Amino acid sequence: MISIDLNCDLGESFGAYRIGMDEQVIPYITSANIACGFHAGDPQVMAKTVAMCRKYGVHVGAHPGYPDLNGFGRRDMNVSPEEVRNDVIYQVGALKAFCDSEGVPLCHVKPHGALYNRAGKDYSLALAICQGIRAVDPELKIMALSGSCMIRAAEEISLPYISEVFADRGYQADGSLVPRSLPGAMILDEDEALNRVLRMAREGKVTAVTGEDISIRADSVCVHGDGEKALAFVRKIRQALLEG
Numbered sequence: 001m002i003s004i005d006l007n008c009d010l011g012e013s014f015g016a017y018r019i020g021m022d023e024q025v026i027p028y029i030t031s032a033n034i035a036c037g038f039h040a041g042d043p044q045v046m047a048k049t050v051a052m053c054r055k056y057g058v059h060v061g062a063h064p065g066y067p068d069l070n071g072f073g074r075r076d077m078n079v080s081p082e083e084v085r086n087d088v089i090y091q092v093g094a095l096k097a098f099c100d101s102e103g104v105p106l107c108h109v110k111p112h113g114a115l116y117n118r119a120g121k122d123y124s125l126a127l128a129i130c131q132g133i134r135a136v137d138p139e140l141k142i143m144a145l146s147g148s149c150m151i152r153a154a155e156e157i158s159l160p161y162i163s164e165v166f167a168d169r170g171y172q173a174d175g176s177l178v179p180r181s182l183p184g185a186m187i188l189d190e191d192e193a194l195n196r197v198l199r200m201a202r203e204g205k206v207t208a209v210t211g212e213d214i215s216i217r218a219d220s221v222c223v224h225g226d227g228e229k230a231l232a233f234v235r236k237i238r239q240a241l242l243e244g
Contacts (some may be wrong), residue, residue, distance in 0.1 A: 001185070001242055001244045002198070002201050002202065002241045002244050003241070003242065004201050004218060004219070004220065004222035004241060005030050005031050005059075005162070005219060005221070006028070006029045006030050006031070006220070006221050006223070006234065006237060006238060007029060007030070007031035007032065007033060007061070007110070007164070007220050007221065007222050007223075008024070008025055008026075008029045008032060008222065008223050008230070008234065008242070009032075009033045009035070009036055009047050009110075009112070009222070010022045010026065010029075010032045010033065010035075010186055011032070011034040011035045011037045011039070011040070011046055011049035011063070012039075012040035012041055012045075012047075012072075012198060013040070013042075013045050014037075014040055014042040014043060014045060014069070015042060016081075017042065020230070021138060021230055021231050022049060022052065022103070023052070024231050025223075025230055025231055025234055026052050026053070026056050026058060027056055028234045028235055029058060029223075029238075030050065030058060030059060030063060030110070030240045031058060031059040031061055031082070031107070031143075031220060032053050032058050032059070032060060033045060033061075033062070033063035033096070033108075033110040033112075034049050034050065034053075034060060034061065034063055034095055035063050035065070035112070035145070036062055036063060036064050036065075036071070036092070036094055036095050037091065037094065038066065038067045038073065038087065038091055038236075039065030039066060039068055039071075039072055039073025039074075039112050039113060040069070040072060040073065041063075042063075043098075046052065046066045046094070046095060046098050047098050047102075048106065049086060049197060050095070050098045050099055050100055050101075050102050051081045051238070053104065054102050054103070054104045059107040059108070060095075060099055060104055060105070060106055060107055061106070061107055061108040061109060061110050062091060062092045062095040062096070062106060062108075062109045062110070063109075063110055063111075063112050063226070064087065064088050064091035064092060064111060064115070065091075065108065065111065065112030065113050065114075065115050065116075066079065066087075066112075066113070066114055066115050067087065067088055068114075073112045073113035073114060073115065074113040074180070075080050075114055075116050075135055076114045076118055076212060078081045080134055080156060081125055081127070081147065082128065082221075084115070084119075084125055084128045084129060084132070084173060085128040085129070085132040085135070086132070087113075087132070088109070088128070088129050088132030088133060089132045089135050089136055090102045090134045091126065092106075092109055092132070092133060092136045092140070093136055095137060098136070099108060100224050106138060106140065106196050107140070107141065108141040108142065108143045108162060109129075109133045109140055109141070109142055109143065110142070110143035110144070110164070111142075111144070111150070115129075116144070116145070116150075117176070117179075118152050119144075119148070119149060120144070120145045120148035120149055120150060120176055121148070121151045121176065121178075122149060122150055123152065123153060124241040126144075126148070126149040126150040126153040126155070127153040127156070129142070129150065129153070130142055130150065130153045130154050130156075130157055130159045131134065131157065132157060134159055135158060137213070138159070139160070140159075140160075141159070141160040141161055141162050142154050142159055142160075142161045142162070143161070143162040143164050144161060144162070144164060144177070145162070145163075145164055145176070145177070145214040145243035146163040146164060146165055146175065146217045146219075147163075147175045147215075147216060147217070148175070148176070151163060161215035161221050162218045162219045163177035163216070163218065163220070163222050164219065164221075164222055165197075165200045165206070165216055165217075165221055165222070166221070166222050166235055167179075167187070167193045167194075167196065167197045167218070167220075167221050167222065167233055168186060168187045168188075168193055168221050168222075168223060168224055168233060169185065169186065169187065169208075169224075170184040170185050170186070170208075170209050171206050171209065171214060171216075172208055172209060172210070173208045173212060173214065175214055177215065178209055183209075184209040190232050190233060190236055191217075193236075194233075194237060195235070195238050195242055197221050197241075198240060198241075200216060200218040200221070201218050201221070201241070204216055204217060204218065209220055221237065223237065227232050
């Protein structure tokens with residue numbers, strides 16, 4: 001058996017809109033990143049998702065993003081580090097309240113979408129996110145892209161961290177993710193995704209879209225809950241990890 005966390009972004013429905021396959025996916029994962037109302041989610045969905053995590057013994061994480069409901073948090077925004085810090089405190093604090101009401105711990109924080117990608121390369125933004133997390137609870141871990149500025153910022157202020165890799169996303173030569181607007185951004189073949197995950201977990205390597213191998217640290221593997229192959233991916237990946 002390969003011991004590695006399997007995480008998924010959940011709780012992204014809101015109002016009358018249903019996004020993802022949360023009920024089907026959650027039995028197969030070990031950690032959930034729950035939307036906090038800015039890019040997706042709402043109080044009812046947050047409460048329901050935290051309760052599901054308690055039922056299945058899944059670790060709960062906050063998934064804060066830009067205030068961009070229309071763009072699902074995937075549009076870049078020119079936001080100051082101070083504003084990002086306060087937005088993180090607001091969103092993480094909101095989800096922590098739902099965790100407290102269910103009697104489950106909030107374990108980690110994973111930034112979402114464009115905020116995640118920009119903070120991966122912008123140290124000032126990465127530091128603001130880490131400072132926001134620490135202001136809520138210095139024991140919270142940040143879940144961030146392996147080798148990114150967020151990992152460096154966490155180390156700088158002694159915030160615990162989880163190095164994340166992606167089952168269904170392509171990598172660039174510098175270790176960042178291929179933008180969704182470019183070819184190779186999404187891995188749609190189940191076997192390819194599975195083989196990539198096993199290699200990342202065993203060897204700490206992944207092949208970039210440009211063909212060269214890059215080194216990564218794989219503490220947790222992400223499968224996107226809104227992806228068309230999410231359920232198939234997470235089932236196969238979990239089984240393969242259990243078989244080692």
